[in-house]
Amino acid sequence: MTEHIDSIRTYTLVLLALLALTAVTTLVAFVDLGAFSVVVALAIAVCKMLLVALFFMHVRHSTKLTKLVVLGGLLWLAILLMLTLSDFTTRAGSACRDGRSLLHVTGVRIGAAGDCGTRTLACSVPTPGTDGSRPAKRVRMSADTAD
């Protein structure tokens, strides 16, 4: 492993960049961007992750093998997240069991967010037809729960 030592100046700049991005992501969280809020937050988080991995974890100066392992790990993590989300977002009743969760994943704004009491089912998700057909959207609700 080739020893390459970054200067303190480099590390300080990266630290300042990370702090700045933290401030940006916090400030932007108070702005209503709709579904885009999650995208922005995660995009900034990915940038910060890259900074930490490349500079603080020395991946920038690592061998190709190390970089390949890092990429493989990220790819595998992405596969696991995709599979989990594909289950979660298509699960029956997931919209109103926890309205906030679906909001997190899809950005779909659902009426009383997080309120899973009696009012919850009056949410803005299109209710399925009574003929037993699946609703057009990904959210599946059983017909007897729709009012």
Place this chain on the structure above:
Amino acid sequence: MAYKGRFTAEYNTPVDIAGLYWHFVDIIWIFLFPLLYLIDRHLPK
């Protein structure tokens, strides 16, 4: 401990590993912080 000669320029693997683990947790929290505390912050309470 570096001053005491416990770790040197030749032998610093434990420091290296500890640093890698520190930043691994760091990366996890980079994602957890917005997901836990910032999402939906713009919504009316």
